[in-house]
Amino acid sequence: MHELGITQSIVEIALRTAEGQQAEKVHSVTLEVGSLAGVVPDALQFCYEACSKETLLEGSLLIIDEVPARARCRDCAVEYPVTDLLSCCPGCNSVSSDLLCGEEMRIKEMEID
């Protein structure tokens, strides 16, 4: 359940930003989470509700944009979508690849009044 610690970081960053903007209300916080980032979106939602209680973020919406993972084959340089860490290259079946994206965990933006 490392989502709890991760959510605490989300809340910390969002509150710091809201205070810096002198926000009166926070409507939503948008994340970009890679499909291979190793976090469960439902668990983030669950933790967000708990962690945002009695803060400026209480009642705000947590929007999670999933970033699909993509890799580039080290053998034939083909780029392909990765569904899990065991995917092999559709061009040459090589398992040797570099992940281009899909492991990110970023706070993208927030909507405030």
Add this chain to the structure above:
Amino acid sequence: MCIDCGCPTADHQHHHEHHDKADSGRKTISIEEDILAKNNRLAAVNRALFADRGIFTLNLVSSPGSGKTTLLEKTLVDLKNEIEFAVLEGDQQTANDADRIAATGVPVHQINTGAGCHLDAHMVGHGLEHFELDRLEMLMIENVGNLVCPASFDLGEDFKVSLLSVTEGEDKPLKYPQMFRASEIMLINKIDLLPYVRFDVAKCREYAERVHPGIKIFELSCYTGEGLDQWYGWLREKVAAKGKPLRSKG
């Protein structure tokens, strides 16, 4: 940069709902901050400290009961006369593991994470306050027994080392790919039990290689000592490469 609203954006689907709500006084603030930025920043501080002091650091991860503490005990007893060690022990509760390490005579500090399922860079940074860093050549960090959560948290280590014992099943690398992908080293432990359990070493190696091409694998038994020489040889080489000269206390 998004040409629609000027906010920085990645190249995937972008939401523009906020334009419709402009009248209500709502505004969208771009943040673009890595959620783990704080941990990564602190890990970078730890890593710089380790580089500066020439301290080779490993982050040991595994399921509970794979033999992390026994491997440490054995390694420390066998190498403490040639390498100056310290150990950070991570567990949710108790100082049992730290007591076992302390019995080897090597400096140890126990970190209890309470409900936490992993160590983070902040805990490690403060854990270092308990050691004499000028003398230290190698830091072993025993993470909380958990093959999921510690994968996401950089501690500033040189390498993550995943332990897998032969009583666990050879498909662990497939079931927990994040961890084996994050680990440069995999140790297959308790190989003295191979005659008694159904564990296919070749398959385990193949699975690990699929998840992490090029992963370095050692097979060993802390009970019989088989395979430990290769492990020790690798540690000696890495400690020497990190900068502090190897000493001999005889």
